[in-house]
Amino acid sequence: MSFLDIEGHDRTDLEATLDLADEFIEVLRRPIPRVPALQGKTIAHIFYEASTRTRLSFERAAKALSADVMNFAPSGSSVSKGESLKDTVLTLRAMGPDLMVVRHGAAGAPHRVAAWTGLPVINAGDGAHQHPTQALADSLTIRTRFGKLDGLRVGIIGDIRHSRVARSNVAAFTALGAEVVLVAPRTLLPVSSAEWPVTMSESLDEIIEDLDVVYLLRIQVERGGACVFPSLTEYVSRFGLTSRRFSAMNPEAVVMHPGPMNRGIEIADSIADDERALVLDQVSNGVAVRMAVLFRLLGGDRNG
Amino acid sequence: MPQVMDASDIRRALHRVAHEITEQTEGAEGVVLVGIHTRGVPLANRLRDAIGSFEETWVPVGTLDIGLYRDDLADRPVTNLAKTSLPVDINDRTVVLVDDVLYTGRTVRAALDALTDFGRPAAVRLAVLVDRGHRQLPIRPDYVGKNLPTSAGERVSVHLEDTDAEEGVWIYSDGGDR
Amino acid sequence: MADYLLAGGSVLTRDGLVEANVQVGNGTIEAIGADARSGEVIDCAGLIIGPGLVDLHAHLREPGQEWKEDIGSASRAAVAGGFTAILAMPNTAPPTDAGHLARYISDRGTEVGLCEIVPTGCITKSMEGQRLAHLDELSDAGVTVFTDDGASVADAGLLRRAMEYVAERGGLISQHAEDPGLADGGHMHEGTVSSWLGMRALPSEAETTIVARDLALAEMTGCRYHVAHVSAAATVGLIAAAKQNGLPVTAEVAPHHLFFTEEAVRTMNPVYKMYPPLRSEADAEAMRAALESGVIDAVATDHAPHAAHEKDVPFEEAPRGVIGLETAFAAVRTSTRLDPAAIFDRMSVRPARIAGLSRHGRIPATGVAANLAVVDMDEQWTPTKFESKSANSPFAGVRLTGRPKYTFFEGALVWRDQEAGQ
Numbered sequence: 001m002s003f004l005d006i007e008g009h010d011r012t013d014l015e016a017t018l019d020l021a022d023e024f025i026e027v028l029r030r031p032i033p034r035v036p037a038l039q040g041k042t043i044a045h046i047f048y049e050a051s052t053r054t055r056l057s058f059e060r061a062a063k064a065l066s067a068d069v070m071n072f073a074p075s076g077s078s079v080s081k082g083e084s085l086k087d088t089v090l091t092l093r094a095m096g097p098d099l100m101v102v103r104h105g106a107a108g109a110p111h112r113v114a115a116w117t118g119l120p121v122i123n124a125g126d127g128a129h130q131h132p133t134q135a136l137a138d139s140l141t142i143r144t145r146f147g148k149l150d151g152l153r154v155g156i157i158g159d160i161r162h163s164r165v166a167r168s169n170v171a172a173f174t175a176l177g178a179e180v181v182l183v184a185p186r187t188l189l190p191v192s193s194a195e196w197p198v199t200m201s202e203s204l205d206e207i208i209e210d211l212d213v214v215y216l217l218r219i220q221v222e223r224g225g226a227c228v229f230p231s232l233t234e235y236v237s238r239f240g241l242t243s244r245r246f247s248a249m250n251p252e253a254v255v256m257h258p259g260p261m262n263r264g265i266e267i268a269d270s271i272a273d274d275e276r277a278l279v280l281d282q283v284s285n286g287v288a289v290r291m292a293v294l295f296r297l298l299g300g301d302r303n304g
Numbered sequence: 305m306p307q308v309m310d311a312s313d314i315r316r317a318l319h320r321v322a323h324e325i326t327e328q329t330e331g332a333e334g335v336v337l338v339g340i341h342t343r344g345v346p347l348a349n350r351l352r353d354a355i356g357s358f359e360e361t362w363v364p365v366g367t368l369d370i371g372l373y374r375d376d377l378a379d380r381p382v383t384n385l386a387k388t389s390l391p392v393d394i395n396d397r398t399v400v401l402v403d404d405v406l407y408t409g410r411t412v413r414a415a416l417d418a419l420t421d422f423g424r425p426a427a428v429r430l431a432v433l434v435d436r437g438h439r440q441l442p443i444r445p446d447y448v449g450k451n452l453p454t455s456a457g458e459r460v461s462v463h464l465e466d467t468d469a470e471e472g473v474w475i476y477s478d479g480g481d482r
Numbered sequence: 483m484a485d486y487l488l489a490g491g492s493v494l495t496r497d498g499l500v501e502a503n504v505q506v507g508n509g510t511i512e513a514i515g516a517d518a519r520s521g522e523v524i525d526c527a528g529l530i531i532g533p534g535l536v537d538l539h540a541h542l543r544e545p546g547q548e549w550k551e552d553i554g555s556a557s558r559a560a561v562a563g564g565f566t567a568i569l570a571m572p573n574t575a576p577p578t579d580a581g582h583l584a585r586y587i588s589d590r591g592t593e594v595g596l597c598e599i600v601p602t603g604c605i606t607k608s609m610e611g612q613r614l615a616h617l618d619e620l621s622d623a624g625v626t627v628f629t630d631d632g633a634s635v636a637d638a639g640l641l642r643r644a645m646e647y648v649a650e651r652g653g654l655i656s657q658h659a660e661d662p663g664l665a666d667g668g669h670m671h672e673g674t675v676s677s678w679l680g681m682r683a684l685p686s687e688a689e690t691t692i693v694a695r696d697l698a699l700a701e702m703t704g705c706r707y708h709v710a711h712v713s714a715a716a717t718v719g720l721i722a723a724a725k726q727n728g729l730p731v732t733a734e735v736a737p738h739h740l741f742f743t744e745e746a747v748r749t750m751n752p753v754y755k756m757y758p759p760l761r762s763e764a765d766a767e768a769m770r771a772a773l774e775s776g777v778i779d780a781v782a783t784d785h786a787p788h789a790a791h792e793k794d795v796p797f798e799e800a801p802r803g804v805i806g807l808e809t810a811f812a813a814v815r816t817s818t819r820l821d822p823a824a825i826f827d828r829m830s831v832r833p834a835r836i837a838g839l840s841r842h843g844r845i846p847a848t849g850v851a852a853n854l855a856v857v858d859m860d861e862q863w864t865p866t867k868f869e870s871k872s873a874n875s876p877f878a879g880v881r882l883t884g885r886p887k888y889t890f891f892e893g894a895l896v897w898r899d900q901e902a903g904q
Binding site: 030032036 | 417
């Protein structure tokens with residue numbers, strides 16, 4: 001059993017993981033926020049893309065369950081000597097981990113790793129494909145705030161076309177009963193919406209007051225200006241969450257962002273620190289949902 | 305399937321245990337009752353009510369799910385967890401762990417480990433409705449509702465109104481209980 | 483005594499399928515019918531005898547990448563697939579951009595001796611798209627098909643000059659139509675599946691725009707123009723219109739584009755990665771229809787071997803291409819509604835004519851060179867092992883209908899299916 005994408009999991013299953021994560025939030029608040037549930041288990045973190053925050057979140061989750069962690073990053077390793085992904089993960093498997101957490105720039109890489117190693121694998125982000133534990137963290141954040149996702153309108157704003165967060169969040173939010181609107185300039189919307197259970201809009205102003213959750217994606221500043229939109233200024237003027245747009249929001253509505261934020265671009269500086277910006281909740285819920293996923297994959301694994 | 309306790313047996317046993325706790329803790333001063341999920345929780349609530357009925361003090365009740373502390377996770381998967389909540393700081397208090405059946409002692413071992421993560425109680429006591437013997441760890445109850453000699457092949461089943469819609473304790477001879 | 487007597491089968495003749503024996507000797511068909519009576523008997527009961535298949539498009543990897551394939555293993559794969567002549571694409575290392583390199587390839591083919599290996603030549607030097615290759619030398623070495631396959635000639639001015647040059651020599655420009663800007667480093671077809679997988683993708687227009695441009699250049703220069711591995715429905719429309727206007731245009735389609743769609747890529751298994759990519763069901767149906775109607779002239783395998791370790795990587799990091807020589811006939815038989823005569827037309831007669839091969843693609847008749855494929859139209863089989871050095875086939879494990887049983891090259895029996903009657 002692996003956790004590779006959201007689509008492979010139905011609502012009951014996703015909710016069971018969120019329920020478990022709720023209990024782990026309690027664990028994380030204990031004086032000694034650690035339980036021995038995965039004592040003796042070893043988790044290999046294999047991060048082909050630099051991602052300090054996701055790796056730390058997984059590490060925190062593993063340690064709170066008393067698992068041991070091995071970290072692998074390609075720089076300065078055998079990868080720079082040309083070792084293939086397959087050889088690398090088979091080598092790591094020979095060191096005896098019980099589970100692998102894989103982040104890779106190519107879509108489907110964690111799926112390949114699961115097939116090659118036969119170990120449970122958690123997808124920590126593959127290409128622009130999926131980032132399922134982020135989607136769980138975000139779902140838990142919304143559920144904690146509103147009680148449920150049913151009937152909520154979530155707007156996902158930004159570079160959806162190149163975003164694994166958008167893909168897994170669309171799958172998770174809709175599976176849990178929310179309605180999703182994608183908002184972006186045409187160049188950042190998915191090329192084909194045929195398989196996306198969403199509606200799309202090219203105007204944030206038209207829909208902002210109808211949203212319960214304004215979910216902002218990070219704009220790749222280094223990529224953005226060059227080809228996908230004419231200039232950052234233009235992007236901000238149409239799709240940035242400015243103070244004016246923030247005040248047009250429903251007073252109950254919240255703002256989310258998977259981080260790291262570009263203050264002043266997708267989100268105005270002052271809003272990032274507002275009580276209705278749940279960015280830090282997303283981060284702490286990230287640890288809890290990762291604990292839940294780890295525990296579900298290893299806590300009941302007879303062959304572990 | 306012989307029934308060994310009925311509703312009034314249970315009520316009387318708990319009443320006696322509540323008295324014993326009160327006596328040994330000088331009026332239940334500084335006591336926290338902590339029920340172990342699942343049936344330890346309603347039993348802890350009943351003990352609180354019983355103590356309250358003659359001491360006019362309401363001792364705090366916490367709940368503990370020991371799923372994350374079990375030593376047999378690989379054999380018996382845990383798929384969900386119940387609420388763990390300790391309403392007060394347990395440091396320097398007397399914690400009375402409450403469970404329905406004491407058998408191998410492994411659940412109590414796990415509960416002791418869990419408590420350690422919440423603080424350092426002055427003392428930890430153990431109250432059980434039924435002690436059926438066959439300990440695998442050096443653990444001894446302080447308060448026992450009923451001692452029930454059993455063989456390892458038998459199964460002891462406690463049902464409570466709160467969780468099972470009927471009340472009583474039964475012994476079955478089909479297979480072991482843990 | 484003659485060499486072989488192909489007994490009990492049906493022969494594809496100018497008058498259609500005829501039940502007749504075929505006598506092969508001295509490298510030719512010596513007799514068909516009542517006069518055919520001598521030679522080692524080859525039991526062809528239930529089989530069809532037709533002209534050996536001709537592949538306009540195969541990557542043999544020699545010289546330079548012999549760990550993937552070499553001319554020996556490619557020749558074995560070819561004859562196992564019923565082919566008696568295959569065109570070797572020039573993207574070797576070094577690329578075939580000069581006469582001596584083309585001669586090396588045909589000489590190696592002769593040395594192996596299982597089938598004819600026909601070199602093609604680069605359009606631009608080193609396939610870099612900057613200046614013309616040694617088209618004169620290549621032409622003198624017998625090259626008639628010029629291509630930078632693997633990449634488009636993106637510079638229209640350069641392509642115009644190549645066309646003018648090649649037209650003068652009576653040659654053919656074969657274009658791998660893929661606009662680099664629209665292709666955008668994509669890994670798969672741009673459509674519903676790529677959108678959800680989040681992979682960089684090539685729209686159909688990456689192919690169609692290049693073909694539209696090139697057709698204008700073909701009209702301008704009068705050069706024969708061939709569209710390699712057509713994959714998009716819109717491209718078919720352009721080719722059909724150009725043919726109606728009398729342009730000297732031909733086209734080929736690869737078996738996998740007849741058989742698979744982008745749906746296969748959902749598995750993210752690199753065995754489904756090739757360029758052009760597997761497209762939509764509508765595109766695949768357009769390919770089948772165009773092959774059946776003849777708008778697309780030929781099936782060409784785009785046989786592209788890669789070693790197992792090269793393909794066993796994440797999809798986006800995998801090299802492009804799949805092998806196809808050994809499964810082409812079955813893939814066409816299984817996926818299209820072509821009758822036996824039409825299959826031999828699209829897989830032998832027309833490709834031989836496009837490449838200007840006089841000894842291949844000729845309907846069996848007395849005195850014709852004995853380059854023959856003997857096929858079972860109805861055998862059901864599942865490819866698992868390959869004569870090719872590589873096994874990167876999307877057809878591995880897929881149930882197929884139709885199988886080459888014997889292959890004759892210049893009168894010699896060069897392939898006998900293990901399970902064929904002795």
